[in-house]
Amino acid sequence: MSSINYSEKIPNNVDLGNDRTLQRALEQWQPNFINWWGDVGPTGSTDYDVYLRTAVSVDPQGWAQFDYVKMRDYRWGIFLNPGDAERRIHFGDHLGEKAWSDVPGEHRANLRRIIVTQGDTEPASVEQQRQLGLTAPSMYDLRNLFQINVEEGRHLWAMVYLLHRHFGRDGREEAEALLERRSGDENNPRILGAFNEATPDWLSFFMFTYFTDRDGKFQLCALAESAFDPLARTTKFMLTEEAHHMFVGESGIGRVIQRTCAAMNELKTDDAATLRAAGVIDLATIQRYLNFHYSVTIDLFGADQSSNAAIFYSSGLKGRFEEGRRTDDHLLKGQTYTVLEVANGQLAEREVPMLNALNEVLRDDFIRDSVAGVGRWNKVIEKAGLAARLTVPHKAFHRNIGTLAGVKVSPDGRVVSDAEWQANVGHWLPTRDDRAFVASLMGRVVEPGRFANWIAPPVMGINRQPVDFEYVRFG
Amino acid sequence: MDMAGTTIFKQHLIDPEICIRCNTCEATCPVGAITHDTRNYVVDADKCEFCMACVPPCPTGSIDNWRTMLRVKAYAVDDQLTWDELPAELTPEQLAADGAAVETGGAVQTMDGALAATAQGETTFITASWGATLPPWSAAHAYTNLYGPKANDKCIHATVAGNVRVTELGRDYDTHHLVLDFGAMPFPVLEGQSIGIIPPGSDALGRAHFARQYSIASPRNGERPGYNNVSLTIKRVLEDHQGQPVRGVASNYLCDLQVGDTVQVIGPFGASFLMPNHPRSNIVMICTGTGSAPMRAMTEWRRRLRASGKFEGGKLMLFFGARTKEELPYFGPLQSLPKDFIDINLAFSRTAGQPKRYVQDLMRERAADLAPLLADGQTCFYVCGLKAMEEGVLLALCDVALQAGLAWEAVAGALKTQGRLHLETY
Numbered sequence: 001m002s003s004i005n006y007s008e009k010i011p012n013n014v015d016l017g018n019d020r021t022l023q024r025a026l027e028q029w030q031p032n033f034i035n036w037w038g039d040v041g042p043t044g045s046t047d048y049d050v051y052l053r054t055a056v057s058v059d060p061q062g063w064a065q066f067d068y069v070k071m072r073d074y075r076w077g078i079f080l081n082p083g084d085a086e087r088r089i090h091f092g093d094h095l096g097e098k099a100w101s102d103v104p105g106e107h108r109a110n111l112r113r114i115i116v117t118q119g120d121t122e123p124a125s126v127e128q129q130r131q132l133g134l135t136a137p138s139m140y141d142l143r144n145l146f147q148i149n150v151e152e153g154r155h156l157w158a159m160v161y162l163l164h165r166h167f168g169r170d171g172r173e174e175a176e177a178l179l180e181r182r183s184g185d186e187n188n189p190r191i192l193g194a195f196n197e198a199t200p201d202w203l204s205f206f207m208f209t210y211f212t213d214r215d216g217k218f219q220l221c222a223l224a225e226s227a228f229d230p231l232a233r234t235t236k237f238m239l240t241e242e243a244h245h246m247f248v249g250e251s252g253i254g255r256v257i258q259r260t261c262a263a264m265n266e267l268k269t270d271d272a273a274t275l276r277a278a279g280v281i282d283l284a285t286i287q288r289y290l291n292f293h294y295s296v297t298i299d300l301f302g303a304d305q306s307s308n309a310a311i312f313y314s315s316g317l318k319g320r321f322e323e324g325r326r327t328d329d330h331l332l333k334g335q336t337y338t339v340l341e342v343a344n345g346q347l348a349e350r351e352v353p354m355l356n357a358l359n360e361v362l363r364d365d366f367i368r369d370s371v372a373g374v375g376r377w378n379k380v381i382e383k384a385g386l387a388a389r390l391t392v393p394h395k396a397f398h399r400n401i402g403t404l405a406g407v408k409v410s411p412d413g414r415v416v417s418d419a420e421w422q423a424n425v426g427h428w429l430p431t432r433d434d435r436a437f438v439a440s441l442m443g444r445v446v447e448p449g450r451f452a453n454w455i456a457p458p459v460m461g462i463n464r465q466p467v468d469f470e471y472v473r474f475g
Numbered sequence: 476m477d478m479a480g481t482t483i484f485k486q487h488l489i490d491p492e493i494c495i496r497c498n499t500c501e502a503t504c505p506v507g508a509i510t511h512d513t514r515n516y517v518v519d520a521d522k523c524e525f526c527m528a529c530v531p532p533c534p535t536g537s538i539d540n541w542r543t544m545l546r547v548k549a550y551a552v553d554d555q556l557t558w559d560e561l562p563a564e565l566t567p568e569q570l571a572a573d574g575a576a577v578e579t580g581g582a583v584q585t586m587d588g589a590l591a592a593t594a595q596g597e598t599t600f601i602t603a604s605w606g607a608t609l610p611p612w613s614a615a616h617a618y619t620n621l622y623g624p625k626a627n628d629k630c631i632h633a634t635v636a637g638n639v640r641v642t643e644l645g646r647d648y649d650t651h652h653l654v655l656d657f658g659a660m661p662f663p664v665l666e667g668q669s670i671g672i673i674p675p676g677s678d679a680l681g682r683a684h685f686a687r688q689y690s691i692a693s694p695r696n697g698e699r700p701g702y703n704n705v706s707l708t709i710k711r712v713l714e715d716h717q718g719q720p721v722r723g724v725a726s727n728y729l730c731d732l733q734v735g736d737t738v739q740v741i742g743p744f745g746a747s748f749l750m751p752n753h754p755r756s757n758i759v760m761i762c763t764g765t766g767s768a769p770m771r772a773m774t775e776w777r778r779r780l781r782a783s784g785k786f787e788g789g790k791l792m793l794f795f796g797a798r799t800k801e802e803l804p805y806f807g808p809l810q811s812l813p814k815d816f817i818d819i820n821l822a823f824s825r826t827a828g829q830p831k832r833y834v835q836d837l838m839r840e841r842a843a844d845l846a847p848l849l850a851d852g853q854t855c856f857y858v859c860g861l862k863a864m865e866e867g868v869l870l871a872l873c874d875v876a877l878q879a880g881l882a883w884e885a886v887a888g889a890l891k892t893q894g895r896l897h898l899e900t901y
Contacts (some may be wrong), residue, residue: 059609247535375496464539
């Protein structure tokens, strides 16, 4: 193993070639990662040559090198955004002090927990999506799926690097455990609930990449503010890649809507059954999928009041979204924030200490960002000359974490009785029929330039290649 | 850089219908030209320098949109923020009606032109496809365009701290070593970067002189270590490329400066012709005349590192051509560098009684030592000087590779993609 050329095989900017400790740790871990990829990575993809983007450095030219790659030979690299030796902590109790290049002993356990929780989502999503390649609606979409998969793999590497480099033996054990947990496994599940749900079809996949990867974006943005400089720099670089994942989601749903609208205009109907018979997904079903993924995702931000969130912030481990751009005192002591609760059978607002409500702050930032994209989907409908519109449901709808867990709230924000919930849940969340119908559309279309009937082609290809480019060569 | 109202240019725009507002472009832009509100991400035409850093990271391709516009009528940021879709391309008639000069041939500043200028460190010659457009992996981060027409400060004033002749006296073609001090003002540079000098006064048509570009001859920590100064190597231009007598406006201005004079400077420029900084990296330098400036800078930086005892440098090899020994800048100081530090090869093309020798001749003679360096991924090559030398140097490298049994295409491909062959000729 000593003859590995680290900079070639594992592109990195962390001086891996001269770090014997890190090399040893990775030499142990890397074969297990490859085995994990072989076991639960994309099904049946071993011999494919996929037109993938590989990061070989962090500058604008280096991080987006496109070429055909077999996925198991993908060069999972380790990258930190360029550092600033003078960087200061810009929030919390350590405000103004020098950022940490190593883990302070008193924050070791919390930082490890944050990194492990983030790291656990990366392989989990690969596991969740492993069957999707069998039902890709086009070669273009298949390539995008694989791109996301390998980059989630790289994000796992990024977190494992931090564990190996900064957390000693504990870190190495946590890194191994990241490869041992399995999405949906009863005995050894992934840490967060949403990452144990299967991603059964491409509509779910697009919704997942739009909403759930956006949760990833906000978590990464908050960690990119961290006083622990290696974590901040690692997550900053991950964000560049995360953008592609959200693009796949936003443009994917946009294309589904576009196809549906075209069929609605051709057939001059908005009748769900007629549209389904024509092989497209009616807008009401899309709305129900949206409701589901949105509500499950906003649960990921955690309880609306959390002392952990306050500790993470005050100790400088995790900032707010765009902390550096905010103009308040970056301490937040004595400030308040509005959260929702149920009082007298109705939703009511309550002011709570802002430090304890930072999960809610991040959730609300996420909501603003999500709503903007839904607005762009509506533009597609508007352009087709149709009156229907999609909306995000109320923040209290279908929640399972925090004060609102289990409260029955309609998408428009009314607390409803169990009876009303039962009577309407089929209009609000995807039913078994909806899922069966969407599943029935999932056939494999992989000739270059051809697209499944239920989705429109994209406006342009990847890396300025044509839409009918051979994005995947089947071995 | 044209300030006249009739200039047309390609305005960089983002397609709001395709953009997903991921913020990658804004995070990537080195000059802060991209901004956003809750609705759109937009490019400020006054700030964008066409460096294209934002284009590859964009996940959607929405970043890659261009509209031919009259510069004075460029779409403002506030307008772009209200867009739901991109405006249509203006027709030639619309452009003409807006007042675009009919004869645009000479005045059009196209994106392609700007691109070529940026990629080539703003020299005018677009080099053969062999040269790299990326710096080597261990290059330090280069600050560019801190001062200039599109920066907040249009120029910076430097004080002349020294001006000495570095070629022997008694010749028309004197070359000067000029030291410029920036006092307390920021002007961080790296070896291989260049700066622009704006000569005072105006040309025969009454227009202000445009900036002339010169490579920095001093290392990153100053001509004098720890001081905020840079040095330049200036050759007094007395005839043009065709041999017609012409007094170079900027070079004569610079060569005649006195200590204490102030000079208008823009820059720094260049983000690829940069030296490797990792231990045991080798540097092969091939230059003629004032093309020696960046080589002096890199050599001096390596010399200072070596003197510190904390850096294990690789091999340095220099091929340096001039017409005669007397015209070779820095001839004296070069002779005093230790042989085990740098391998110096001088070629003189006009020494009386001697056959003409060019740098490529020396390179072929030293093939046995060049070949292992060519085969070593730790080696970077830098070529700087007159355009005419470029082809000869590349052919010599090709011959050296072939003689050593190396596949030139593979070697050259690696040199280019790994940012290890840099050409700067004029």
